[in-house]
Amino acid sequence: MDILVLVNCWSDVQAFPGRPGAPEPYNYNDEWYQQIYAHPPASKASARLANRRLSGNQSPHQWQSPASSREQSPNDPGSDQKSKRTKKSSCPCGGSSSGKDWLFKCSGCNQLWHASCCNLKGTNSLNQAAVDKISKEWMCPWCWVCPYPKPGSHSSSLNETSLLERTLTCSLLQKLTDTVTDSIEKSLPAAIDISGLQSQLKLTSDLSLEHKPNSVLINYYPSCDRNCPTDSHLASHSDDEPTILADSKIITISVGASRKVLFENKHNNGEKPIVLEPKSNSLYVMSRLSQNWYRHCVLQPEENESVEERFSLTFRTLSQKFSRSILLMGDSNTKEVKFGEGSGKVGASYPGKRVKAARVRDIDPMQCIGYQNIFLNCGTNDLRCNEISNDEQIYQLVDKLQERLALMTQICPKANISVVPVLPMSLRTRSGTGPDTGPDTGPDTGPDTGPDTGPDTGLDTGPDTGPDTGPYTGPDTRPDTGLDTGLDTGPDTGPYTGPDTGPDTGPDTGPDTGLDTGPDTGPDTRPETGPETGRDTGPEIWSVLGSYTGMK
Ligand SMILES: O=C(O)CCC(=O)C(=O)O
Ligand SMILES: [Fe+2]
Structure with missing residues (x-):
């Protein structure tokens, strides 16, 4: 069936005039009602429906609301709930037109569209018969393709031109990036002979290292021309980071030009620095001990010196x-x-x-x-x-x-x-x-004869035998048995029999029977009696x- 209908009209129930013969207000469980609407339509829509109803030329079953047929259960009487559920529409917009739009079904793909969502807004003033006519062969924006080419002078063609330009700019940028990447690659050494490297790597595993390296750091020292000196050195340092396994070694393999690696004793300025010039495909090992005694660096070539590039591969055990x-x-x-x-x-x-x-x-x-x-x-x-x-x-x-x-x-x-x-x-x-x-x-083994003048920081484990003469400042932890009717303004004269939870502010006159576990922070005021x-x-x-x- 080609059709139809006005939909998604969610407003006020009173505005809906009612279907023929139906008692007012509508019974939401009514099958016919459910077929048409999830909810009563808005006034404009009501008018249309009312017309429709009065014209009597269409059976209720011709009215479809995909939303209602899909989403509404006949046993679901709650109008609030319905309103929530049925507010979704089948139109690609996913929303409601609030009863203001016809709903068109595409003859190509059966997709339903609000009139205003498929550029048919003008049809909202048409009657059902006219809408039915249009719907017969109407194809939605997804299905219909214009068979005639668009002239370049058309206003919408301008957008496409700028899109084309953007694409071109993009491809130009890409080309630029490629060129830069290419030239960087070319500026790096095209070929360094690393034929000896493999045997060196094997040597690394043959070094019978107690701890196998798990990381490699590669340093690149660019070539340096005497006419155009480059910054090509490594500053003085020790590889003594805590993340390097304590007694592991650092193995360094050199590839390319020979460069001066200088070792200086950091605890003895007087010691002559040691210079190493590792050849390409050679290897040197630094122990952890050497890191704590020496600093090392790779020297910048002399001013009038020309050197080729060098790589060093340093193998470490890190975690x-x-x-x-x-x-x-x-x-x-x-x-x-x-x-x-x-x-x-x-x-x-x-x-x-x-x-x-x-x-x-x-x-x-x-x-x-x-x-x-x-x-x-x-x-x-x-x-x-x-x-x-x-x-x-x-x-x-x-x-x-x-x-x-x-x-x-x-x-x-x-x-x-x-x-x-x-x-x-x-x-x-x-x-x-x-x-x-x-x-x-050290532990205090002699008897404690002098008064204890330092603060008492340990726990008081001995029984409290002296009378409690100081004011009680701690919380009242005894159960309250009587009715407390007035303010307690008088002095506390009775003995306190509950636990002493407040701080001990009076002097400690009883014998010290507990162990002194806190640090002795007060001055030693006792007379020195021992030898x-x-x-x-x-x-x-x-x-x-x-x-x-x-x-x-
Ligand atoms: O390049 C070198 O020979 C030394 C490298 C170095 O000391 C390091 O990476 O920590
Ligand atoms: Fe280093």
């Missing part, structure tokens, strides 16, 4: 997780710490190793090279009673530890070094005259140890 690497150096107390993955181990995200250092003299700073976090736990064995016969031996141990730490900070300046306190770090000076200003890190056992190394050692903190 982000290496930036959290740990070196644990210590006595047998540390032997239970296992690095690597799996249960009971530190885990893959903290790669590291334990290095045995039974005594202070075994601490080898060289072993720390490449690690980001260094933990030192050593000294217990040096302090065995049968080995320490006088104070001097303790001084010597502290000196040795300081010396190792100093070297460690020198060659691993970026590392975080933590020292587990084992050796005394608050010894009195040889003469015994200096004040003890270093922190007390003088050492010297005061506190300030010096802490100036060194104080900087050894934290871990990445």
